[in-house]
Amino acid sequence: MTGTFAPKKQLLAVSIASLFVSQAALAQTAPPADGGVVVVTGTRVANRTALDTASPVDIISADTLKTSGTTEINQALSVALPSLNFPRPGLADGTDTIRPATLRGMGPDQTLVLVNSKRRHTSALINTNGTIGRGSSSVDLNTIPTAIVKSIEVLRDGAAAQYGSDAISGVVNLRLRTDRSGGEGTITYGGRKTEYDFNAATAPAGGTWTNQTSRKRTDGQVGTVSVWKGLPWGETGYVTLAAEYKDQNHTERSGYDMRQQYPKLQDGSFDPRELTINRYNAWYGEPEMQQSTLFVNAGNTLGDGVKLYGWASYQKRDAISAGQFRQPNDSRNIASIYPDGFLPLIVPKVDDMSATGGVTWTMGDWDLDASLGFGKNKMMFGVENSLNRSIGPSSKTTFEAGGYSYDQTVLNLTGVRAVPMASLASPLNVAVGMEARREGYRLYAGEADSYRQGGVTLPGGGVAAPGAQVFPGFRPSDESDTSRTAVGVFADLEANLTEKLLASVAVRGEHYSDYGNSLAGKLSGRYDFTKSFALRGSVQNGFRAPSPQQQNFTTTSTNFINGVPFEITTFKTDHPIAIAFGAKPLEAEKSVNVSLGSVMRFGAASLTIDAYRIKVDNRIVLSDNLTQDNVRAYLTQQGFAGIGGGRFFINGVDTTTSGVDIVLGWPYNAGDMGKFDFTLAGNFTKTEVTRVPVTEELAALNPAPPLFGRLNVLSFEKGQPKNKINAAVTWKLGAVGATVRATRYGEVLSPNASPALDFTMSAKTVVDMELRYAVSKNVNLAFGADNVFDEYPESVPITLNTTGNTPYANYAPFGRGGRFLYARASYAF
Numbered sequence: 123m124t125g126t127f128a129p130k131k132q133l134l135a136v137s138i139a140s141l142f143v144s145q146a147a148l149a150q151t152a153p154p155a156d157g158g159v160v161v162v163t164g165t166r167v168a169n170r171t172a173l174d175t176a177s178p179v180d181i182i183s184a185d186t187l188k189t190s191g192t193t194e195i196n197q198a199l200s201v202a203l204p205s206l207n208f209p210r211p212g213l214a215d216g217t218d219t220i221r222p223a224t225l226r227g228m229g230p231d232q233t234l235v236l237v238n239s240k241r242r243h244t245s246a247l248i249n250t251n252g253t254i255g256r257g258s259s260s261v262d263l264n265t266i267p268t269a270i271v272k273s274i275e276v277l278r279d280g281a282a283a284q285y286g287s288d289a290i291s292g293v294v295n296l297r298l299r300t301d302r303s304g305g306e307g308t309i310t311y312g313g314r315k316t317e318y319d320f321n322a323a324t325a326p327a328g329g330t331w332t333n334q335t336s337r338k339r340t341d342g343q344v345g346t347v348s349v350w351k352g353l354p355w356g357e358t359g360y361v362t363l364a365a366e367y368k369d370q371n372h373t374e375r376s377g378y379d380m381r382q383q384y385p386k387l388q389d390g391s392f393d394p395r396e397l398t399i400n401r402y403n404a405w406y407g408e409p410e411m412q413q414s415t416l417f418v419n420a421g422n423t424l425g426d427g428v429k430l431y432g433w434a435s436y437q438k439r440d441a442i443s444a445g446q447f448r449q450p451n452d453s454r455n456i457a458s459i460y461p462d463g464f465l466p467l468i469v470p471k472v473d474d475m476s477a478t479g480g481v482t483w484t485m486g487d488w489d490l491d492a493s494l495g496f497g498k499n500k501m502m503f504g505v506e507n508s509l510n511r512s513i514g515p516s517s518k519t520t521f522e523a524g525g526y527s528y529d530q531t532v533l534n535l536t537g538v539r540a541v542p543m544a545s546l547a548s549p550l551n552v553a554v555g556m557e558a559r560r561e562g563y564r565l566y567a568g569e570a571d572s573y574r575q576g577g578v579t580l581p582g583g584g585v586a587a588p589g590a591q592v593f594p595g596f597r598p599s600d601e602s603d604t605s606r607t608a609v610g611v612f613a614d615l616e617a618n619l620t621e622k623l624l625a626s627v628a629v630r631g632e633h634y635s636d637y638g639n640s641l642a643g644k645l646s647g648r649y650d651f652t653k654s655f656a657l658r659g660s661v662q663n664g665f666r667a668p669s670p671q672q673q674n675f676t677t678t679s680t681n682f683i684n685g686v687p688f689e690i691t692t693f694k695t696d697h698p699i700a701i702a703f704g705a706k707p708l709e710a711e712k713s714v715n716v717s718l719g720s721v722m723r724f725g726a727a728s729l730t731i732d733a734y735r736i737k738v739d740n741r742i743v744l745s746d747n748l749t750q751d752n753v754r755a756y757l758t759q760q761g762f763a764g765i766g767g768g769r770f771f772i773n774g775v776d777t778t779t780s781g782v783d784i785v786l787g788w789p790y791n792a793g794d795m796g797k798f799d800f801t802l803a804g805n806f807t808k809t810e811v812t813r814v815p816v817t818e819e820l821a822a823l824n825p826a827p828p829l830f831g832r833l834n835v836l837s838f839e840k841g842q843p844k845n846k847i848n849a850a851v852t853w854k855l856g857a858v859g860a861t862v863r864a865t866r867y868g869e870v871l872s873p874n875a876s877p878a879l880d881f882t883m884s885a886k887t888v889v890d891m892e893l894r895y896a897v898s899k900n901v902n903l904a905f906g907a908d909n910v911f912d913e914y915p916e917s918v919p920i921t922l923n924t925t926g927n928t929p930y931a932n933y934a935p936f937g938r939g940g941r942f943l944y945a946r947a948s949y950a951f
Contacts, residue, residue, distance in 0.1 A: 162239055163275040163295040173721055176624055176646040176658050177279035178732045178783060184299075187268050189852070189861045189892050191312050191908045191944035193346045193368065195263040195271070196223045199294075201865055201890065204805035204846040205278055205783050210937030211253040212375075212406045212443070213928065215593060216501060219409055219441040219470045220247045220262045222255040226278065227779050227807035227842050228291035228736065230260035232666055232711075234281065236295040237266070238419075238433065240478055241286070243497030243530040246563070248671040250692065250744060253932050254841055256834070257744030257771065259528070259671040262499065263294070265437045265474040269308070269350040270364035270417040272299045278732065278783055280715035282664030283628040283644035286557065286610055290664050290713045291736065298419040298433060301352025302360035305951050312944025313343035313371075320377040320917040320929035331397055334378040342373035342408050342939060359422025359430075366415045372442065373407030375938050377917075379926035383449045383463065399450075399462060404927035408939060409443040431493075432479035439472040442506075445592035446927055453580055454591055458515050466592035469504035470525075480534075491536045500527035505572065505590040512586040513576035524568035524596035528671060533558040548618035555612055562605040563670035568595025573678075594679045602674050606636045608667070624648040632665075636673065640665040640710050648721075658732075659718040668708035668742055672771045690749060691768040700770040702760045703748065704817020709773050713738045719783075727788035734781055741775040743815070745829045752823045774815025775830055777838060781807035796855030804847040811835045836873035836880075843868040843885075843935050857896040861906075864889045865936070872918070872931035881922060881931060883915045888936050904946040912941040 163179055172179045180203055187198045200208035200223065208223045222230030230249075235242040245262045249255045274296050281289040317338045325331055348366040355361050379401040384393035414437065421431035448455045450463040480493030502525035509517040536555035543550045567573075572595025575588035589595060610632035618624050625647045632640050646660035678691040693700035695707055719732030749767035757765045788800040814830040845868035852861045865888050872881040892906030915934040923929050930938040 162297070163236070163277045163293055173723070173728055173730075176626055176648040177277060177660055177717070178719060178730060178785075180276040180278065180785070182274040182276070184268070184271055184273060187271060187274070189904075190890060191310070191892075191906055191942050193268050193310060193348065193366070195266060195268060195274070195296075196221065198268070199223065199263075199274065199276070201848065201863060203276060204803045204848045204865075206276070207254075207842050207846065207935055209254050209842075209933065209935055210408070210939070211251075211932040212408075212938075213404075213445065214249075214251040214253050214932065215468060216247045216470050216503070217249045217251055217253050217255075218443045219411070219439070219472065220245050220264075220501070222249060222258060222260040223263070224254065224842065225276075225291045225294075226734065226736070226781060226783075226805070227809050228738075229258050229741075230255040231258040231288060231669060232290040232738075233260070234285050234287075234289035234293045235261035235263065236285070236293060237476075237478070238298055238431075239295060240493060240495055240534065241530070241532050241557075241559075243476065243499060244528060244669065244671075245474075245499045246501045246526045246528040246671065248669075248675050250675075252833070252837075254837065256837070257672065257742065259669050262474065263296075265415070265499075266296060266435065267348060267364050267366035267415045267417055269306070269348040269366060270298050270362065270419060272297050279660060279717055279734070280662050280664045280713060280736065281644070282666075282713070283630045283642040283662055284612065284614060286630060286632060287608075287640075287665060287667040287710070290666055290711070290715070290738065298417075299350060299352070299362045299364070300360050300419065300421060301350075301362050302354045303352045305349065305351035306948055307349040307951070308347070308946060308948040310346045310944060310946045311344070312942055314339060314341050314373055314940050315943050316340075316912050316940025318375060318914050318929075318938070318940060321920045321923065322378050322926065323380040323920045323924065325380050326382050329380070329382065329392060329396065331380070331401070333380060337378075337402065339374060339940070342371055342942070344368065344370045355420060355422050359420070361418065361420045364415075364417040366413075368411065368413040370408065370411040370413075372405050372410040372444075373939055374402060374405050375407040375930065375940075376402050376404035377923060377926040377929040379403050379447070381449060381925065383451060385451045395462070401926070403447040403463070403465060404925075405444040405465070406928055409441045411439065411441045413437065413439045427484040429482045430480075431482070432477070434477040435475065437472070437474040439470075439474070441470050441472070443468050443470075446925065448591065453582070454511050454587070456509055456511065456515055456517065459509055459517070459519065464507055464509075466508040466590075467506040468593050469506050471502050471504065473500045474498070488537045488539045491534070491538075493532075493534045495532045495534075496530070498527060498529040501525050502566070503568070503593055503595075505593050505595075508591045510571055510574070510576060510588065510590055512574075512578050512588045513571065514578040517576070518571050521572035521590040521595060522569045523572045523590060523593050524566045524600075526563065526565045526671075526675070529562045531560045543617065546617050546619055547621045550615060550617040553612075553614040557610045557612075559608045560605060561608070561670050562603075563674045564603045565596060565601055565674065565676070567598045567601050573597045589679065597678055600676050600678060602676070604670060604674050606634060606670060608632055608634045622650045624650075632667075634667055634710075637668060637707065637709055640667070654723045656721045657719070658721065660715070662715050664713040664715060666711040666713070666742075668710065668771070672742055673708055689764065690747065690766050692744075693768050693770045695770055695772075697770075699757065699762055699765060699768060702757065702762070702819060703768075703770060704819040705770045705772060708742055708771060709740060711738055711741050711773070726790070727786070729786045730784070732783045734779075734783075736779040737777070738779075739776050740773040741777060742771055742773055743775050743830055743834065745769045745772055745815070746827070746831045746834065748820070748827055748829075750827045752825070753820075753827055756823060772815045772829060774813065775811060775838070776813035777809055777811050779807060779809045781805060796853050799852040801848065801850045804845065806845045807842070808844065809839050811838050831875060832877070833873045833875045836871055837933075840871035841873065841933050843870050846935075859894040861892045862889070863891075867935045870933050870935055872933040874922070879922060881918050883931065883934060886913050886915060886936070888913050900950045902948045902950075906944055906946075908942040908944070909936075909940060914938060914940060
């Protein structure tokens with residue numbers, strides 16, 4: 123439900139006043155009777171365990187995060203949770219530096235990320251290329267070092283009524299270490315040892331260079347050094363520090379480029395250099411990266427129930443990724459600068475920082491919590507090994523191309539208390555509160571040579587395209603500095619109506635300064651028929667506000683259409699040309715979630731099955747590129763001559779996602795044979811696009827250009843695995859331990875605007891193994907292999923890989939890195 127509600131000042135006053143009303147004991151304080159792991163996500167009742175909640179919550183421990191060859195949280199979560207997907211695209215500008223993850227087949231920006239139950243800021247990057255998550259901005263979980271994480275709770279259920287915007291598909295809550303002593307230092311080193319096959323074209327007629335269809339590689343070496351240390355702060359406080367440094371080499375997974383590279387000689391023969399040039403001329407894989415991260419989490423009790431807490435982080439990430447190789451005979455090349463062609467490099471530099479501080483105290487029967495947090499992500503782009511063709515031989519080869527930043531300031535005030543109710547089987551847990559948020563977005567122009575038109579004419583005629591090759595810089599006309607505010611209030615009630623029936627209800631109202639009001643509600647319940655069997659379910663509506671990135675991102679580049687240069691722009695919705703296309707101010711996405719599940723216990727084993735249906739109306743998407751002949755003619759009629767077209771963000775896509783999550787866990791003590799933990803989990807998801815956006819202005823053209831065409835529709839429906847199954851066993855006996863994990867990724871479609879060029883990747887299973895040995899109480903060693911059997915997705919047909927540079931689709935759900943071998947040594951102190 124959406125609509126108007128009381129003025130925000132009145133709601134805020136009522137909310138704060140209600141914090142101090144009345145009596146009764148605090149919410150449950152006794153430890154959980156079943157010895158389960160207590161969760162704080164999805165419930166505000168103290169000491170609720172994961173198997174006792176009304177909605178499914180997964181708990182991923184620090185030890186689970188550690189038992190893989192990666193220190194990326196997103197990657198570790200993707201192999202631990204079948205409902206979470208983390209594709210690893212390449213040749214996608216900044217998207218291969220900040221990669222988005224998805225939950226339950228939804229968009230990356232439809233999952234809310236919390237740190238210690240406080241909203242985390244998103245990245246400044248908005249994904250604009252043909253990857254999963256196109257048009258979205260999401261939180262970069264890899265800005266948080268695994269060393270500071272105690273556990274991660276993943277709520278697989280909508281929670282907009284509880285937490286606000288973005289929580290349509292679920293919530294990821296990272297809980298930080300609170301150690302006041304001890305520590306651990308860890309060194310991890312590994313690399314790729316792999317062989318891959320690909321389809322290849324044939325050489326041009328008369329060409330004599332060798333055709334190759336497979337390649338062996340040893341690359342992608344990654345070294346990570348991390349340390350965490352707990353320090354005392356007075357008699358009861360803690361200061362937990364974590365630091366991490368990561369150095370990653372790039373990987374090369376290109377095919378063999380059979381194209382003619384050099385102009386033919388005067389006698390019509392091929393240049394002899396065709397036989398010696400490196401035809402594996404693209405990176406197309408993991409980027410090169412150096413990353414330094416600091417994180418601190420602290421808290422202390424001052425007395426009289428007053429506690430201070432806070433955390434702060436900073437990360438600096440320097441990455442290098444590549445674009446498409448420019449051949450020596452490419453019209454975009456200047457032979458006097460690059461006689462053998464060039465591989466342009468995109469060099470993003472990311473600075474991420476955050477700081478949150480708060481205080482908890484008691485007032486009467488209320489537990490109160492007030493906090494203030496700030497986060498900022500800034501991404502600036504450099505371009506190296508490139509040129510501006512329109513400037514000619516005097517062009518620079520390195521450029522500063524500009525970038526963008528996003529910042530968020532959040533003020534929270536929450537009160538929780540338990541009210542005894544004689545008619546209920548438990549006290550009524552009451553939580554009320556407010557949140558005020560300011561978000562800012564800024565876009566910075568690059569240096570002039572990164573975008574300017576130098577006016578050089580190409581040898582064959584026509585004017586060369588302006589800007590740095592591979593990533594033209596942002597122009598002064600693109601610059602912006604905007605902000606908005608949002609104020610929300612919520613109430614959350616939860617109680618056992620009977621010994622067996624748990625019920626909760628939540629409602630939240632928010633007002634945004636840029637688009638208006640939203641009201642969300644959630645009703646959930648659970649009925650325990652016996653101690654071994656329960657049913658749970660929820661029904662709710664939710665919303666996701668348009669992000670400042672979607673509202674304010676703009677960039678212009680020059681594209682050649684039939685040999686003629688045209689300006690192609692990503693327009694803001696209030697730009698006159700976007701308005702001519704029919705653009706309107708963005709509104710919030712609206713969702714309705716329904717879920718029904720069961721919880722079963724068989725001794726120490728547990729099985730949960732949760733079915734869900736998520737209907738989202740008015741999803742915000744980035745339109746197709748509108749560059750058709752009749753579009754350009756229409757723009758000329760509207761007074762915008764010389765504009766080649768563009769694209770813009772628009773509401774109007776409706777989707778329905780249905781699926782089921784199944785999780786089976788079984789800890790087993792085999793006595794002298796050791797202790798085992800077995801897990802079998804699966805996610806089965808289907809998404810249907812039921813409506814696509816239209817505007818009267820473009821619908822009047824003949825033919826009407828699609829605003830959200832076939833390729834984008836199929837990306838939503840079939841671009842992620844239709845199912846994903848994880849099976850894992852962890853074993854420990856004395857000083858020795860091991861983990862074996864298999865992940866089966868279901869069928870995925872790499873769609874194309876032309877149905878004849880669709881490419882389906884069949885199901886694949888990736889197996890990971892790790893062996894651990896405790897040398898002493900303090901020293902632990904581990905050796906492992908991710909993707910032991912060197913599995914790859916199918917190679918795309920040559921009709922989709924005409925350059926040889928891209929033998930695998932970006933929709934491949936587990937990337938294209940191949941086997942990764944690693945060793946890890948840790949020392950506890």
